[in-house]
Amino acid sequence: MTGIARMSRALAAVAAGLLAASALAPTAQAAPEPKAPGEFVDLRAVDPTIITEMRYATAHTFMGVRVDGYRQPVCLLTRPAARALHTAQRRLLRQGYSLKVYDCYRPQRAVDHFVRWAKDLDDQAMKGEFYPLVDKSRLFEDGYIAEKSGHSRGSTVDLTLVRLPAAPTRPYVPGENLAPCFAPEGERFPDNSLDMGTGYDCFDTLSHTDDPRVRGVQRANRQFLKKTLTDLGFVNLAEEWWHFTYRPETFPDTYFDFPVARRSVGGR
Template identity: 75%
Template structure:
């Protein structure tokens, strides 16, 4: 073989490799997981329940919108959504409405919380959500965990709002923060009745039956607690806003489909 022919052959080999790659087409993106048929949008079951999905916004303890939240919507298993509808009907008769802050939570969102908790330099939202808690203790004190009942689809974070509901102004990133346990008129405005702390307040005052919570604040917590428990929900004692419907359809499964209408496509 001549030197010229050898050179042409050497050039042809990488060219053939490039053509092979090009002919194979672009890499296909992995399809997003879908919700099982037992999941529904809460608004399809009860459109009167208010929704303020905090993790879609930067107004949460991380200071950023959370991975996995694509739309401001509550997704739940159908039994949980149906029971919540019954609770809403009871409260409406007394001039109140429910408002959900979070419902089904993808595992990727929980993973984001875990990564945030390990980043001890990120203290942007400490002034509001965990003023008295050392961030290094968030795992040990039980505020952050690698698994959440929310990912099973029958747990929700919620409150009560007096009707007619007043709008809640949007949070402005970088605005001055006020402790979540401050008096209601001082902390970030929320159209919720006064529960003694704001939502997602990492403090023992958030314990549902903390004895320091008295008067109207205690009555409001008990109104929520009694209404929910009579319809099959169980409260997490450390968080006045946290309820799980029992029995759960998926007690041992932690889902990761995004919070989006397309996760429920076809139903």
């Protein structure tokens, strides 16, 4: 065998070895998204009549942008919390009302997004609506933003009441003129819910469920919502009329980070 032939065979062997190694090597892929435990469900699978307006899947938020982790406008909850809402809805429908959810399970990545935004004191695009009287530098100190949220445990929900038949609501238009969230009902951003005295996610003490300045029909509406849910095992957060946690929580110590999407539950 000539020297040239031996060299050609050696090069061919090296090439074959490289091809074999590449075939055996795993393909570099992004890590798969985490999925929800089996105890989580899509609320619409438990009760499709409950109205959903998942605000954080839109730009109509206190940050003015869609929130990280909200892939689709779906309400994911632990099964016991969803079933309790179903029971509440059945009672409300007989009285001519419906629940409307604004937020349900919230991934940790969304909470991290809130924290980053709160630390950027130059970004105050939505101040005129959501925190007109609160200095952004105080959002952590005053408890409006925190590094952990009970929503990430899956049994907490933000919601309101709507009188049936539900009136249509117009979408938020980015850049539109903003009205304070505590302005009279006809002046603040339109919502088809009962008048609760403030809009959703209003960073103001007027959002406290039992604030004495909220009277008359607005107070009665808050108490109606609160009683309906507390009778079924929910506990209201005193600082937010819209915030309720079902107890006992299925995951009292776990903060999840799977995305808000239909495929996160039910093996889809």
